[in-house]
Amino acid sequence: MSDSRRSENALTADARQPRSYWGFRQISFVVLMAGLTALFIALGTWQVERLAEKEALIAAVEARFDLEPQPFPAPGDWDALDPEALDYARFELTGTFDNTETVLVFTNLPDPAGPYGGVGYWVMAPFSLEQGGIVWVNRGFIPDAAAADFADGGDAPEGQVTLEAIARRPEQANSFTPDPDFGERREWVRNPERLSAFLDDAAGPIAPVTLDRIAREPGELPQGGETQITFPNRHLEYAGTWYLFAAITPIMLGFWLWRQRRPRNLAHEEKDN
Structure with missing residues (x-):
């Protein structure tokens, strides 16, 4: 076999080798x-x-x-409370609403339990307990069109009342959450610490959770019973x-x-x- 033939066969064999x-x-x-x-x-x-x-x-x-509603913890125990442990628990408490300190918290209610939903507000009101201290109570949802009627509390009950409500842990603000609008008394999260910045003079400690009122008569505003479960x-x-x-x-x-x-x-x- 000639040298040229051997060289050609070697090249051909090399070409058939796997890529390495x-x-x-x-x-x-x-x-x-x-x-x-x-x-x-x-x-x-x-x-x-x-x-x-x-x-x-x-x-x-x-x-x-x-569970059956329990008495709300005494103000002296609030510093030791874990909001996560109270989340969704039912409580019964007695006190007085301060209508003049109402704050509207913007929300969107896409799947309401009651007849009203969509863009609107939670009506948050400070509730002074008879044993001292303040709990922020979410009285319920109102549509955006009714906001002006509840800027000063609307038809909040006068005098001492006893109510049943569901505890909710604080909602946390993030880098996209707008600052509170103190002039219009508008907020974006249900957070007791942020809400209490609206108070002119907080008489006593602030509870570390908010409370959602249970549903009242159908069609009544604010529309309670909207706790998501x-x-x-x-x-x-x-x-x-x-x-x-x-x-x-x-x-x-x-x-x-x-x-x-x-x-x-x-x-x-x-x-x-």
Whole structure:
């Protein structure tokens, strides 16, 4: 066999060898896919943890919401209270509304229990307990068109009253929450600390939770009984989606690696045939 023939056969054999070169792009792609797999697993695990938290919340709400109302804790115990532990518990308390200190908290009620919903306000009023201290009571929802009628409390009951209400932990402001509008007495979150900044002279301590009044007669404003006790729970579905992505990503990487090992001259052979 001539030297030229041997050289040609060597070149042909070399062309049929699997691709063995690994550059920065190839290595980067493998690292990317491995990182995505780890990320998808982490997201799926996080959703499983959120599922456990949501199920615990639902169980706590159901347990507390159906109990008989208890006397509201005494003001001397408020510093030691955990708002999370009181969330959705029923209480009975006696005191007096201060109509002049009413604050309207902007809200949107998309799925109301009563006839009114949509854009509107929670009517928040300070309730001075007979044993001292102030609790902010959410008297209920009013539509935006009725805001002017409740700027000074509207038809808030006069004198000492006893009411039944549901405790709610404070809503927290974030970087997107506007500042309180003290001139119009408008707020954006039901937070006792922020609401108390509207008070000219707070007589005593402020309770660390707000209270939602239960429903009154249908059609009455403010519309009570709007405490949300149902929660969306799709965390299992989300977890399954992330875990599916975590399973598919290595398969895609394996197919890509297999493609990298195909003979270099395969395309030329298919063209010649």
